[in-house]
Structures are given as C-alpha cells and as structure tokens.
Amino acid sequence: MGKRKSIQSHLDDRLFEMRARRSAPDLWPMLERLYGHLAAYAAFANGLEAELRSAWAARPDDLKWLDLERDLNPDWFQRPSMAGYVFYADRFAGNLKGVRKRLDYLADLGITYIHVMPCLTPRPGDSDGGYSVMDYRQIDPRLGTMKEFEKLCAEARARGMSVCIDMVLNHTAKEHAWAEAARGGSAEHEAYYLTYPSPETPREYETSLPEVFPENAPGNFTWYPDWGRWVWTTFNEHQWDLNWANPRVFLEMTKVMLYLANRGADVLRFDAVAFMWKRMGTKCQSEPEVHMLLRALRAACRIAAPATIHLEEAIVGPEEMLPYLGRGEHDGREGNLAYHNSLMVQFWSALAARDTALMTNVLRSHFPPALTNATYANYIRCHDDIGWAVTDEDAAAVGLSGPAHRAFLSDFYEGVFPGTFSRGALFQVNAATGDKRISGAFASLAGLGRALEDGDETAVRNAVERILLGHALIAGWGGIPLIYMGDEVATLNDWSFTENPDIAHDSRWVHRPQMDWRRVARAKKGQGPEGMVYDGVRHILARRRETPELHAGVPIRVLDTPGRGLFSQLREAPTGPMLCLYNFTEDWTGLAGDWVIAQGVRDLHDALSDAPVALTGGDIALPPYARLWLR
16 A cells, blocks of 8 residues: 555656646746746745645545546537536525535536636625635635535536636735735735825826726725725725735735635636736736736646636727737637627627627627637626627727717617617716616516517517527537526516615626526426527537537638628538528528538538528528528
C-alpha cells in the first residue's frame, strides 16, 4: 500500500509539473506585466506557486480523473450534447437538496449543464440578486451547505451534467471579512479596495464613468462619514470594488477560484469582469489589464483544476465582448465561454421589426466564423434586463436611426407601441441618455400573456411559435444554448415582487418567479401553450444532440437571405454544409429552392424535424416563425 501511494504521489507531482509548464506562458508573463514593477512581486509569485500546489494536492481523486478526461477531450463543452438550464435554487426547488431531487426532470428535458444562480453567502437584505457576496467559501445557509453543494455536483456529474456557479470578481459585499477588516483599521485589507480620503480623485474619475444603476444607485463612489473615506462602488453602495492592481487580491481570488473548483464546480461564471481594472480618463471597462488578469486566472485553473472552465460575463458590444473569448495575443488563451448578447438583442429586434437586415449585418460584420478553444453561451433572455445594444453605426448601415430604433424596441417590449404583441416592464430609465432597458419573461415578451388575456387563439399559437423560434435559434447557433428557469413551460411575468420592499425597486424580479410545478405537470401532459412549448423545447434539444454539424467548432457564415423577414446561417461542417433558416414573421413566406441548393444543401432534409422538405413550384414554403436546419 505504501509503495502504491508513493507511485500515485509521484504521478500527481508529474501531472502538476507538466500542466505548470503547459500554462506557464499564459500565467507568468501576464503577472509580470501587471505586478512585476512592485517590490513585493517575488514574494507574491512564490506565494501563488505554493497555493497552486496546495490546491492540486487537495483536489479529490474523482476530480483529478475528470481533469484527465477533459484534457483528452478538450472540446467537451463545444459538443451538440451540451444544453444549459439556469435558475435560482430557492425559486426552482427551495434549496440545494430540492435541486438534487429535480435533476431527473432536467435530464429528461435534455439538460447537461446547470447554472445554479448565485448561491454563495450574500449580505442580508438587498444583495443585488445574490451578487453582493460576503463569503465566497460558504453556501447561503438558506439554501444549504458547501457539503450539499458538493453532493449536488457529484450527482449531476453522475447524470452527465456539468455545474456552473457564480464567482463575483469585481466587488465584494461591504460585509465581507476583508471589508470589515479595512473599516476596522487594517491597512493591508484597505488596500484590497479602492478608497479615497477626499472627493477630488473620485470626482476626476466620475467625469468619464457611466452609471450602471442610475435610478437607485447613482454615481460610482460612496462616502462613509464614520470611516472618513470614499469607496468605489460601481453597482451599489453595498458592493465595494476590489483593487486588482494589488497582487494580494489576485492571490486571494485565485485561492477562492480553486477552492470552488475543488468542491466540484465545472464552470465558474466570472461576474462583472469588464470593471476589474481602473484607469483615469476612461469608462474603466474592458481595459487591457482585464484580459491579462483573466488569462492568468485561466492559466492558474488549467494548472491546478483543468476540468473547470470559465464563463466570463461581459454584456457589451461585439468589439468589446469578443476579446473575453481570446483575440489577438490572447487568442484561445482567455475565457472558454461568454454570453452572446448580440444574438439575444438581434432576436428581439428582428421579431419586433419583422425585418432581419440589422440582425444579418451585425452578426455577419462583427463575429468571426469560429473561435479558438472557446464558444458562446447563447440565450434569449436571462436573469438581468435587456439593454438594446444597437450602435448608431450598425443601425445606419441598414438605413435606421440608432436612437429611434432603440426607443422603438423599448416601447414595443414595454407594451406601449401601437400593435405590439408584447408586455414587459421598464428597467433603469436614464433620462440623461434616453437609455430604457426592459424586463420581462420570455413568454410575456413573446406575446403569450397578452394573447391569453385577449382570448385570441391565433395570437396564442403565434406566441408559442415565437418562443420555439428563439429556442431553435440558440440551439442551432452552436455553443451552449441556455434555457432560463420556466421558459420551457412558457412561464409568464410575475408581478408579486412589487409587494416585497427589498426588491420592489427592481423590475427584473418580474422574470424571476417561483417555479410553478403545477404548470410543469400540465406541460408534461401536453396541456395548454405550456405543453406545446415543453414538447417543442424537448424536441429541439433532442434533435440538437443528434446533429454533429452543430458542434461549436464548426465555422458559421451568415448569409444575405432573400426576404426581409428571413435569417440564415450556413454551418460549414466537414461532412457538408447545413443551412439554418428562420422566418421572423407571422406570415407564410416562400423561398426559392434554387437559392437553398446554391448554398450547398444536398438533399433538402431538415435535421430539426428529421423529415424531408418539399418544393412547391420550385419554392420552399415557410410557415409563420418557421425554423429549419437543412442538410
């Protein structure tokens, strides 16, 4: 037994050394550029190496086997079998034990990736939906314990599911132990944050900083008279921005990252990454140092917990978002996943306008055919609001006014534009910029709530088809399609949040309801629109699993499609091209079969319905909100 342990220990040491050599070019040059000028750099580097070795030594054996498996299959997260489900544990199933009891439901739906929305211990009261964390190493006691999280990860893994957990990088809660120590007089911990004794420097920064929550958290700094200091608080008064220019912060957060990875997290969703580095005279978002930090964090993870990948949350325009998946010097070396915010925005834009010209222009002009060692997390809506990320330049390229189109989208999805099918809620209206963002459940924004109220069966059917169009779009884009809790059963807006004073100011809670398991039961019996949506989503995910052309590594080419309301992309797979085709209108539309065949489609077989597509008079007849994956 002693000899076997010795061999195992030797193998572990060799694996660590090989992975350390593999990732050294991504780790140490980045850190030297960030911190090499500091006198404490050598001590920091030695401390980091020791922490990496310690985390590897503490890594459970089953996760070390998973490390090996994913080293051998590095595209595991890019495969068509990947499909995600995102939820708050308490609203989905009460707590983590409840989530474990619902894993079979998710497996039956076709889910292989679950994102348990922020479940680390938040501050009491308003916690920005759990993103104001006061302890990164403990689960919110209302949800369970870290041991129960480990059980959830193990049981999910046994079902072939990966687990994603949030790790907020930009800030901590003001009640975090580091912040409490800073206020208690610890100079070491004060240096973890960005604090100032007088308002001059904050005022100078403010001249170029935007406001994230202008209605309920204006400004980017907070004055604490009892402490006599200004603190950088980008999001809320209770969220203190970390000082990533301090290498101690990098070291502490690396320890947290590896601790969570060793508990079984397959994916770490790095929250608010764009804001991590501050530079006077800029908006302090997506500065070059942010990408150095994220590349170094990924390298550290690949050394000590290589089965764990990173999802970098940056809800910004394409030019700013793509570097989070690695561009230029960081190509293939930064994040593994990032949200495809533009796909989401363009879905809603094309749906409201019944016109795909803007969608085609944006998705073709700004996004590369393929990514290196990375892919998109695709979604139609999420736990946050929808911001209309349409630039004036992109709008003008297709003959639109940017401000007018953004205002149209806000009015349409709020439900006040004449003829709209939608009903949502405004979020954080900025009078200075005219920015109006929107909250709302997928089904309500797609028109189901209004249609049911009107008793209009045709409108109900159209709403269902819009919902399935969206699910087919994100499933057919490659990457990982993400279903947000309840969308698979067409859950509607929930206005009860207005009765809770802690969250009544935040309209995003309109689309964060309690999971309605009675609705699920009806859906599984095929009853009502929820049954149509549930059956449709299960079918889409099942067909996706059987369609190798949807591997995220397959290059995509967005096409100019005949017809204002049609959108298409060509997936240039080694086995032959696949044309993904979508009708964004409520009208029947014809498409010339010659055009389809000219794109390389071989036999007019629709992989989504798994049936042939007929030509009528030389045309393909597309019903309202049609979606086809043509081989």
